[in-house]
Amino acid sequence: MRLDKYICKSTELTRSEAKRSLKYGSIKVNGAVVKNAAFQVKEQDNVLLNDRELTPIGLRYIMMHKPADTICSNVDEALPSLLNLIEVEKWTELHIAGRLDADTTGLVLITDDGQWSHNVISPNKSCQKTYHVWLAEPIVENVKEQFEQGVQLNNEKELTRPAKLEILSEKEAMLSITEGKYHQVKRMFAAVGNKVVRLHREKIGNITLDEELEPGQWRYLTNDEVDQFH
Structure with missing residues (x-):
């Protein structure tokens, strides 16, 4: 790791402040003053x-039970960012791996490991996400087969990838998809003449939302959970 980045990971200093400390000879590596910001630690x-x-903060991997009326953003907008609910050092370095709409609840993964989050969200990785869906109208008989074959979304050239639909009741289902198109679950049901009235993400890959987490609560992932996307 570059020395200036190492300093930032270990302190509250910005990159420019870290470089200033290097310039003034305030940094020693193994007893010797080092002024080169690119020095590899x-x-x-x-x-x-x-x-x-100095000891740098390690990479962090978090699951949150996202509450409604929060947004998956690093800044507050019309609604507050869900990152306001996390009290950790250097929270501004965290980002959300796989976003949810403001009114959607459930599992969100948060990290500062860019490669790890890429493995979660990249279409090439075909990571499956499972949603609990509540609908305005009863589910018609052939929807399961339509989703397995792929449906045509409005303003999309290609069909969706095959999706798995498990019908729980006439207006309730579990849907598993391997894509992350804009508003995809809502648009898929709209394409078959139905409307999603409530949406909750249960699972990402093999990571399932901890049932002990109330909306707004979070915990660090276990090593086994983290390894799912390494």
Whole structure:
């Protein structure tokens, strides 16, 4: 890791402030002053800022039970960002791996590991997401087969990828998809003449929303959960 990035990961300093500390000779690596921001810090290196040892914050992997009326954004807009609900250091470095609409609840994954989140959201990875869906109208008989074959969404050139629909009751189902098109679940049901009235994400890949988490609560992922996308 570059030395300036290492400093930022270990302190509240910005990149420009870290470079200023380097310029003034405030940083030592293994006892020697280093002023080169591009210096590569190895795992075993000892880094001091004004003789205080620095330890970088490790990569973080979080699951949250997203409540309604929050947005998957790093900043507040018309509604508050769900990141306001997380109290951790350097929360501004976190991002959401797989967004949900403001009115959709359920499993959200949050991290500062860009490659890991790419494995979650990249269409090429075909990561399955499972949603609990409540509908305005009864589900007609052939919808399951239509979703398995792919449906034509409005303003899309190609059919959706095959999706799995499990019907729970006449107006309730579980839908598993491997894409993440804009408003996809809502648009899929709209394409077959129905309307989603409530939507809740249960699962991403093999990671299932912890049933002990109330809306707005979060926890760090276990090592086994993190490894699902490494």
